[in-house]
Amino acid sequence: MHSRSRRAVGIALATALALTVSGCGREGDAAGGGGGGSRAEGAASPGITDTTVRLGITTPLSGATAGPGTCTVAGVTAYFGAKNAEGGVQFGDGKKRTVEIEALDDTYDPQQAKANYDQLKDDVFAMTAGLGTPTNRAWRDAAIADEVPQALIMTGDPLFSDPEESPWQLGFVPVYQNEGQAFGELLAASGAPHKVAILSQNDDYGAGYVEGFKSAVEGASNIEIVEELTYEATDTSVDAQLTQLAATGADVMFNAMSLVPLAVSSLQKAQQLNWKPSWFLPSNTSSPGGVLQPGGGAAFPGVYSVAFSKAPAGPAAGDPDVVEYLAALKQYGNYPDPPAFPHCQWSWMVGATLEQAFGEMTEPTRDAFMTALRGISGFEAPLMLPGTSVDATQAGQPAVSSVVVQKFNGKGYDTVEAFE
The missing domain is CATH 3.40.50.2300 (Response regulator)
Structure with missing residues (x-):
C-alpha cells in the first residue's frame, strides 16, 4: 500500500471513530519544520489552538499485527471521543480543547512508520500510542531533532524511557x-x-x-x-x-x-x-x-x-471502569465487540494519562507538555490493576513499570501469587 492510500486508511478510521481529522491552524511562529525550539517562549507549538489539540499515531492497521495495532487507536480514540462529547479536555492554561486524532497504517514496517511520521509531524502536537519497537525506533532520532513528543508509545524498549538519551520520548508499557x-x-x-x-x-x-x-x-x-x-x-x-x-x-x-x-x-x-x-x-x-x-x-x-490492566474477559468483567470503557469503545472507538487484545485497554489508559498531562500544562507548548508528562506520579488510571500505577518520574522506566503475573483460566486471567 503506497503512502497516499495509507493516509486514506488513517482518515477513514479516524472519521469512523467520530473524531475530526481536519487540519489545525498553528499559532505563533510556524517556522522550523515542527521543532519547538525556534518559537518565542510560550508561543503555541504546532497542532494546538485555543480550542483543539491534534495527536498523530503511526501503528499497524493491516498485516500480522493489525489486531493489536487497531486497538492502539481504538482505545485512545474512544477515551477522547467521550471527553469531546462532554465538551473537551480542560488544560492547565485555563482553556478547554477537543482532541483530534489522525492514525496512519505502517503495517509494522519501519520505513513506512518513518514516512508516516514525516507526513504528520508538522500538523500534530504530539505522536502517541503507536505499536512496535522497530517502527518507533525508525523515527525516534527524527522526533528528537524536530522536538516532537513521542509520548506513551507501545514498546517496552528501555531506550524510549531514558530522558537523557530520549528527551522527547516516553514509553507507556513496562520494559x-x-x-x-x-x-x-x-x-x-x-x-x-x-x-x-x-x-x-x-x-x-x-x-x-x-x-x-x-x-x-x-x-x-x-x-x-x-x-x-x-x-x-x-x-x-x-x-x-x-x-x-x-x-x-x-x-x-x-x-x-x-x-x-x-x-x-x-x-x-x-x-x-x-x-x-x-x-x-x-x-x-x-x-x-x-x-x-x-x-x-x-x-x-x-x-x-x-x-497491569483489567480485562473485560476476566474477574473485572462487571467493574464500573470496564463497563464505562466498553460502552465508549463501542460508541466512539468503532469497536463493537469486546476487545481481543489488551492494547485497547492500554490505549484507553494512555488517553487518561495524556489528559493528566494536559491538565498540568500552563502553556500550549510541547516543552510544557513533556514537563507535565514526566511529572505524573502515582496516577491510578482507569482500568489499572491494584498494585500498579502510572509513574513517569522514574529515570530509565516507562510510564508503567509495575506488573502482576496472571494465569489463564480458560476465558480470562486470574492473578496468582505462586507458580502452580
Missing part, C-alpha cells in the same frame, strides 16, 4: 526486562525443579525478555535452562524450533514472541508434538481471544503472562 523478571521470580520462588526451554525473537524485544528472565533465575538451583533458540521477526513458521525444544522434555516454555500468528501456531505445534509444558507469553501476545483460544491454551497445565 521487556520487567516482564521477564516477574515471571522468572515467580518460577524461582516455587522451589520445585523446573527445566526451561526458551524461544525468543532475535532482536531487542526478545533479548530484553530473556535478559529479565535470566536475571531472576540466576543462582536458583531449582531452575535449569535446557535449550535456547531464536526466530526472526520475518519468519512465517517456527515449527522446526518447536520440534527441537519439545525434544528436551522441558516442563516450562518461555516464549518471548511478539507476532500473534506465530504465538498461536506455537501453541498448536506443541500440542501436535504432544508436548504440553507450562507456558509463558509476553503481555502483548497473551490475549485470551486472539491467541489462547485459537491456539488451544486450555490444553496446557498453565499459561502465564503479566498484566
